[in-house]
Amino acid sequence: MAKAAIDAGCRFYAGYPITPSSEIAADMSHLLPRVGGVFIQMEDEIASMGAVIGASLAGLKAMTATSGPGFSLKLENIGFACMAEVPCVIVNVMRGGPSTGLPTLPSQGDVMQARWGTHGDHSIIALAPSNLTETYWETVRAFNLAEEYRAPVILLLDEILGHMSERVELPDPSELEIFNRVAPQVPPEAYLPYATSGSHVPPMANFFTGYRYHVTGLTHDLTGFPTEDPEITEALMRRLDAKITDNLNGIIKYEETHLEDADIAIVAYGSVARSARVAVEQAREEGMKVGVFRPVTLWPFPGKQVAHLASHVKGLLVPEMNLGQIVGEVERVAGSTPVVPLNQANGQPIPPSGILTALRYMERK
Amino acid sequence: MSRPTKIENIRRECPLQPCTNFSAEEASCTAAPWDNRRVDYPDYLRNDKMPTQWCSGCGAGLVMKALIRAVNELQWDKNKVAIVSGIGCSGRMSSYLDFNTLHTPHGRTLPFATGLKLAKPDAHVIIVTGDGDALAIGGNHFLHACRRNIDSTLIIINNFIYGLTGGQFSPTTPVGSYAETSPDGSLEPTFDTVNVAIAAGATYVARSAVSNPRHVTEMIKGGLAHSGMSVVEALSNCHINFGRRNVSGKPEELIAWISRQTVSHDIARYMDEEQLKGRVVVGVLHHVETRPEYVANYYEKAAAIRN
Amino acid sequence: MRKPPLSGIDATAFRNKYRFEARLSGEGGQGVVMGGAILAEAAILHEGRFAVQSPTYGSRVRGGPTKVDVIISNKEIVYPRATDIDFFLCLAQMSFDKYGTDLAGDAIVLVDANLVPRVPSNRHLVYRVPFVEIAKGEMGNVVLSNIIALSVMATLTGIVTHDALWRAIEARVPQKYLELNRRAMELGLDLAARLGEKS
Structure with a gap:
């Protein structure tokens, strides 16, 4: 999984130790500095999700991994990523719950939490591979979908997949199809960070590239600034939903x-x-x-x-x-x-x- | 039942000589070069967002102007500066400043800022929060950001109350003060923000008060220029939600109340414990260059691993 | 490496089996989970077969019962947990009591002679070797129990060659411990030979 993330272009990982996802963090802590990326172990699950969003805004493909109790905590900031449309990948190696539950035993108990866990209406992408080769491919796809739809993408594994090893055939990373976020084609003064044309996904300017704009978890208008205007709010909510539900063919796999x-x-x-x-x-x-x-x-x-x-x-x-x-x-x-x-x-x-x-x-x- | 004595003894005098509590050197901040140079505030503001949503007389505006002056002094490229704010009155500042601005969930400024800075090491990351945002819901992040010593500047606008939500007591609300959720006087001891920051490992820690905006500017400027985790606590006035219940609903009177409690670091050195009772020391209270800065350190180590 | 003759077991039968299931179990800290990884890697990387290893941990870092199921097959393995176990290694009584289920009728059971005193002996072919005592006494390190046991297992079942096993160990174990591991492998071979003589 860690290798898939690196191959997909992931250059930032922030996490917090939790069974049974700590192996991913361990691998990333080894791999990332070696490819010029950044690994950081944050003080808690909330912070690791926050750091992932910060890094993504600054232009890096970023991910975190956790398990049920940590996923519960991350959901606050996952909601931010939904609202502010920040690409990122969250791995949840599902274990028994609720609460501390069965830390080392498998479960599929977080499926609905992945869908509805963060508060408020939102659509979400969640992928559930069932073998290790597929985990590789779905990890790559998760990064591509996150970048394409400017959305958090959740990889739901269960503890069986999290800890098993089996024969895996991996592709040459140079042959992977990698999708990168679409940068704005207009000069900074003409940039409307949440305006779309053609698709439901607005082009994304990375921070520190000359496009000084505002990113907020509040309901916002096309300029990114908060608004309570009912029409603008409705349009935003509909678009955030439509960018997923109008693109089912591009997202659904079975x-x-x-x-x-x-x-x-x-x-x-x-x-x-x-x-x-x-x-x-x-x-x-x-x-x-x-x-x-x-x-x-x-x-x-x-x-x-x-x-x-x-x-x-x-x-x-x-x-x-x-x-x-x-x-x-x-x-x-x-x-x-x-x-x-x-x-x-x-x-x-x-x-x-x-x-x-x-x-x-x-x-x- | 009586209210706290300090509050009973409000002196209703003109607050506009608060600089008396600062040292001669600090009071002479008037001689600072920026005072003679015109600061083009509109250049740093999103002018279509003016006027601000802050109550008139709010200290947050003074801090914002101080921040602009500090950045202007350093002549930083606006494209390289990020302002990260959280929730609360302080959180609004990110909307008004013409930088890369990020308005995070409540208390989460520091993790987001950590991500930004680690991803773009040459960026200047400034975090603006309040006492509730930084010390209560974001308390854990505060400790660990200080511990890591990531090059960034955290400005805590401490107005002793949760202002935006209607005046609930915060970790810095003085014991005995009245708040919406402490109708009989707050029971809780307060955080000493500065000493918490120092103990946690911040390498530049300063306190100031909006009663002396020039001093606020100097403290922030020192933080921005410092390479490492800088914490600047700016004591500020919420006359609406703290002042009205405890001191005065007039901004100038609350600012005076704050001012009277402050005493310069330079003067405080010559005061004994008895004299310092009930006073808050302002100035640069901690400044070391000995601890490694996290981000530079990380990239250095990573480069060494690769070679 | 040498391959001692064994009577009573047809090692090639296991090799030809469509789905060979092994369960290695013991206490946390005995290297059992690592043993599972080595076994699977030996089969996948050095024998070109399909293998899946799927460990189950307790919440304790040391001392709790642990097990790892390793399934080796000539075909893709779909279900990763053992349901009809051909070979069961057990180095602790509590693990035997907890994980000694799902054994096939003709399963081989290999237990630590000292640490697993209670084995219902009527149903399976049971071998007893004092792995932990030997690892501690002759090698000075309990962790090597797993290597000795894997070596014995390779002889008993023939499911992987000692050569493949050794290459998997070489890839996992730090250089400075390689000699110790090599001795553990040799020791396993000797022990297996003696088991063969007895049976």
């Missing part, structure tokens, strides 16, 4: 396995999708027609794709290492197709056998 002839589809993400794939192989040996739909982009949720899937299958199984979070999104779009949740929040991964049992149960019904 993987389908054995869905062509499936009667039952499993919707699973992260490490649970690994169990689901094994269960599908076994179920198919037993003659069941099942497949897996795996959202890689969790937010925005691929609702259209799941709705389409629901209209073609007899049932949807949604296994999650929580008490039911994404299943709500699936139910929202599934229409009359039955949706069966399979939940486990005890710090243990859901084994393929558990999913297989649920599949057999659905098949009998």
Whole structure:
């Protein structure tokens, strides 16, 4: 992951020690000074998120990594990044919660927190890779999306991915497609920091480049200065939402396995999708027609794709290492197709056998 | 039930001779070169944002002008200067100044400033906060920014109260003072901002008061010129939310009240404990060049690793 | 490196297995998690196979039960945790009690002879070696228990060659400890040979 971040152009990391994400910080503390970047361990989670935003405003691609309790603290400043449109990447290696919970055991309990954790209406991008090679690619994509949409991008890993190692094939970094924030094409005196043309994303001037402008967490107008004007406020809120929701094709990514002839589809993400794939192989040996739909982009949720899937299958199984979070999104779009949740929040991964049992149960019904 | 004696004994005299509490040398700041040179304030201001939203007579404006004079003295390129402010009355300053300005969530100025400075080591980062922003919600960041000794200047406008939210007591509200949330007098002891900063490791620590704007300018200028973490506490007046409840709702009277408590560092040296009771020492109270500055140190070490 | 003959175990059977599952467990500080990483790296980098290692920690830095599951396969590994364990190494009783589940019927169980006194012996092929005592006594460092045990394991199961194991150790261990690790490997080979004689 650290290597992916460096390859994607990340040159700033601020973090605070927390299990199970400390390994990322350790790697970054080694790598960054060696590529001319900056690593800093801040005094707390809030500060590390703040430093990331500061560094990004000054022009560096910046990231932080944490786990549930730290993510809770970072959300204040993540909201700032949403509002002020500051590109940055936040890794959350999910562990059991609430509160200190299960520090060393896996969970998928922060999915809704990633979506709605910071206060106020906002859209957000969250990605959930399910193996280490994909973690590399999604980390690179996270930086690209952050830069392209001027938004915080959250990488949701679970503790299984956070600590495991497996065979990974990495590309030559020089062959990666890297997206950099669009700089303004106008002179400073004509620059309106939050004015858009064509896309919903305004060009971004880095601090100290001659464009002296104002960045605030307050609702602001095109000049960046605070306003309470209802029309301007509404326009800003709509644009912040639209820059994500009008670009679903550019953001949403998913993987389908054995869905062509499936009667039952499993919707699973992260490490649970690994169990689901094994269960599908076994179920198919037993003659069941099942497949897996795996959202890689969790937010925005691929609702259209799941709705389409629901209209073609007899049932949807949604296994999650929580008490039911994404299943709500699936139910929202599934229409009359039955949706069966399979939940486990005890710090243990859901084994393929558990999913297989649920599949057999659905098949009998 | 009686109010604190200090408050009962307000002298309702003309406040405009407060410089008597400063040393001759400091009072002679009038001879400073900027006094003779015209400072082009509009050049440093976002003039379309004027007038400010501060209450008339607010000390924040005096601090802002002092800051402009200090930057003007140093002839810094505006493009290289960032003003980072937080939430509260002090937080508004970033809107008014024509630099790269960043208005952060409550208490978070220093982490954002740390990110800016680390990413652009040649930038000048100035942080403007209030007593609540810097010392309460941002207290932890304050300690650690001082400890790291990152080259930046933190100006704490200490008006002894949470002004913007309607006058709740803050970490610097004097014991016994009345506030919206201390209707029977505040119980809480206060922070000694200067000594906290020194103990935490800041390398330039000064205190001033808006009763002597020239002194504020000098203190800020010293902080800006210093390479390392500079903390300048500027005692200021919130006559609306602190003054009305405790001293006076008139700015000049509250400024006089502040002024009477201040005593110059140079004079304080010759005063004993009894004489210093109830007085606040102003001046450059700590200035060392011995500790390494964090950002330069980081880049030096990183370059050494690469080679 | 030498490969002692062993009766009773067909090492090639493990190598040909579609999915070989090992669980290494012990107390925090015995180097078990590091052992898992070495084993996986030996399989991935030096034998060109697929391997996944997925550790489970307690919240304690030292002394709590820890385990790492290592799965080695000729195909991509999808589910990273062990469910049908072929080889179980255990260096502490509390870890045996906590993690001694999910063993396959023909699993090989290798335990520390002193530290894991209670092993239900009727179900599996159980080997007992006083790893920690040997590491402490002959090498002067408990952490080397993991290397000795890995060496014994490589002999018992043949799942990775000693050569691959050694190359993985070389890549991970600081230069000044290499000789010590080399001795630990040799010691493991001798111990495994003696186990073979007994069985």
